[in-house]
Amino acid sequence: xxxxxxxxxxxxxxxxxxxxxxxxxxxxxxxxxxxxxxxxxxxxxxxxxxxxxxxxxxxxxxxxxxxxxxxxxxxxxxxxxxxxxxxxxxxxxxxxxxxxxxxxxxxxxxxxxxxxxxxxxxxxxxxxxxxxxxxxxxxxxxxxxxxxxxxxxxxxxxxxxxxxxxxxxxxxxxxxxxxxxxxxxxxxxxxxxxxxxxxxxxxxxxxxxxxxxxxxxxxxxxxxxxxxxxxxxxxxxxxxxxxxxxxxxxxxxxxxxxxxxxxxxxxxxxxxxxxxxxxxxxxxxxxxx
Amino acid sequence: xxxxxxxxxxxxxxxxxxxxxxxxxxxxxxxxxxxxxxxxxxxxxxxxxxxxxxxxxxxxxxxxxxxxxxxxxxxxxxxxxxxxxxxxxxxxxxxxxxxxxxxxxxxxxxxxxxxxxxxxxxxxxxxxxxxxxxxxxxxxxxxxxxxxxxxxxxxxxxxxxxxxxxxxxxxxxxxxxxxxxxxxxxxxxxxxxxxxxxxxxxxxxxxxxxxxxxxxxxxxxxxxxxxxxxxxxxxxxxxxxxxxxxxxxxxxxxxxxxxxxxxxxxx
Numbered sequence: 001x002x003x004x005x006x007x008x009x010x011x012x013x014x015x016x017x018x019x020x021x022x023x024x025x026x027x028x029x030x031x032x033x034x035x036x037x038x039x040x041x042x043x044x045x046x047x048x049x050x051x052x053x054x055x056x057x058x059x060x061x062x063x064x065x066x067x068x069x070x071x072x073x074x075x076x077x078x079x080x081x082x083x084x085x086x087x088x089x090x091x092x093x094x095x096x097x098x099x100x101x102x103x104x105x106x107x108x109x110x111x112x113x114x115x116x117x118x119x120x121x122x123x124x125x126x127x128x129x130x131x132x133x134x135x136x137x138x139x140x141x142x143x144x145x146x147x148x149x150x151x152x153x154x155x156x157x158x159x160x161x162x163x164x165x166x167x168x169x170x171x172x173x174x175x176x177x178x179x180x181x182x183x184x185x186x187x188x189x190x191x192x193x194x195x196x197x198x199x200x201x202x203x204x205x206x207x208x209x210x211x212x213x214x215x216x217x218x219x220x221x222x223x224x225x226x227x228x229x230x231x232x233x234x235x236x237x238x239x240x241x242x243x244x245x246x247x248x249x250x251x252x253x254x255x256x257x258x259x260x261x262x263x264x265x266x267x268x269x270x271x272x273x274x275x276x277x278x279x280x281x282x283x284x285x286x287x288x289x
Numbered sequence: 290x291x292x293x294x295x296x297x298x299x300x301x302x303x304x305x306x307x308x309x310x311x312x313x314x315x316x317x318x319x320x321x322x323x324x325x326x327x328x329x330x331x332x333x334x335x336x337x338x339x340x341x342x343x344x345x346x347x348x349x350x351x352x353x354x355x356x357x358x359x360x361x362x363x364x365x366x367x368x369x370x371x372x373x374x375x376x377x378x379x380x381x382x383x384x385x386x387x388x389x390x391x392x393x394x395x396x397x398x399x400x401x402x403x404x405x406x407x408x409x410x411x412x413x414x415x416x417x418x419x420x421x422x423x424x425x426x427x428x429x430x431x432x433x434x435x436x437x438x439x440x441x442x443x444x445x446x447x448x449x450x451x452x453x454x455x456x457x458x459x460x461x462x463x464x465x466x467x468x469x470x471x472x473x474x475x476x477x478x479x480x481x482x483x484x485x486x487x488x489x490x491x492x493x494x495x496x497x498x499x500x501x502x503x504x505x506x507x508x509x510x511x512x513x514x515x516x517x518x519x520x521x522x523x524x525x526x527x528x529x530x531x532x533x534x535x536x537x538x539x540x541x542x543x544x545x546x547x548x549x550x551x552x553x554x555x556x
Contacts (some may be wrong), residue, residue: 119314
């Protein structure tokens with residue numbers, strides 16, 4: 001009896017308990033600590049907006065703006081690259097080839113992104129591969145300076161880091177589309193472009209938004225790529241949090257983190273309310289259970 | 290729809306391969322630099338790889354990484370399996386899945402900060418356990434997705450058959466379902482191990498006195514910059530990651546975790 005009870009409930013309850021204690025609780029604690037005060041090096045419970053004022057008044061607001069813009073750019077670029085790839089994999093190649101290509105895309109994602117960022121600094125540097133190739137081919141006479149330690153470099157770092165993972169939700173929602181809808185559109189006389197715009201694209205929007213949110217949130221909180229590829233003083237939100245932590249100002253770090261979490265939560269909420277998640281998750285979660 | 294092998298189709302493949310090339314490009318330079326000799330004109334060398342073993346801090350970090358990696362692979366897989374069962378058997382599958390996938394949508398620094406605050410206020414100071422917990426939380430969404438995908442192709446009728454034959458819930462799971470979702474289990478374990486080896490940001494915030502290989506690389510970079518020995522270490526990690534994925538692909542799991550069709554003949 002006890003063993004049956006354990007097999008039935010304890011096993012599924014374990015991960016839920018883990019996620020509540022080590023993910024939800026710490027995140028809730030972050031929000032609480034953002035209202036606390038700092039006395040010397042000690043953090044005391046209180047209810048003050050000092051940390052938020054420090055954040056919205058200081059130069060960190062510029063960091064917020066820059067992070068916002070860079071993340072939007074990286075997300076849009078990532079979508080423009082990932083969508084055709086996902087579309088091609090979902091409709092134009094065999095499932096077997098699609099799975100192989102998807103697996104190939106996961107490998108670089110799994111290799112630590114800090115290592116990849118180090119490699120990019122060499123590839124984009126004055127004496128790096130890209131400048132060497134450009135000069136050897138005669139396209140430029142001097143090495144391009146703006147390739148590294150610039151907005152362009154950070155953008156390259158962000159897109160190459162997050163784009164591969166955007167392909168998965170896009171592919172998932174595209175391959176879940178009922179082909180008969182596309183055939184119906186074709187039979188009713190719509191040209192391919194119109195079929196895509198009126199049928200395929202709207203049906204794949206849940207995947208588009210899932211990919212966009214994943215990339216946007218990841219870029220927004222990025223802390224290593226700006227430091228390695230943006231050069232001295234280049235900061236994004238992740239760096240703001242890290243630098244506040246370095247000086248042991250935990251309430252300020254928590255306040256910035258809460259702003260990031262708030263942005264993320266509202267995006268997720270919009271996604272949840274705007275789309276029937278079942279249409280998307282139906283692929284992986286058996287319906288009717 | 291008939292597949293047309295048109296010019297567009299070939300061009301699309303070329304574009305895809307070009308994108309893959311760019312994505313894989315950063316894996317090459319560390320390996321090149323790690324075999325470059327100290328004095329110009331020399332032949333390829335492995336001296337930097339040998340130098341790694343003379344650094345006691347690094348040897349200790351490698352030990353920690355291995356210990357944590359094994360714990361994370363085991364814990365994330367078991368928890369992922371439990372989560373997949375919860376998604377199947379509880380009345381609120383979307384809510385459970387959302388809870389499990391939450392860490393995917395939280396930036397690494399924010400998650401690290403949150404866990405660090407939590408451990409501090411709870412007075413929890415065991416370095417190894419802190420690293421293992423924060424990495425398990427990071428690997429769990431991936432492990433859950435992989436097991437859920439494998440499970441979604443499993444026909445529950447097999448379980449019914451086991452119950453009819455007199456098996457209990459536990460016996461039916463161990464003897465019937467587990468062998469059929471084996472590729473999902475091994476996929477979850479492999480990916481969790483790889484994610485653990487390659488995690489920096491979350492670990493760096495909570496680590497305490499212990500170092501993992503990744504936090505060693507990050508702190509060495511911040512203190513003294515990059516060196517050939519550091520490139521050698523990065524190359525080892527890149528090769529290890531690629532080898533683990535290859536071992537997973539070759540090792541019986543012919544279907545990828547992205548969409549596995551579990552073959553009942555696999556028994």
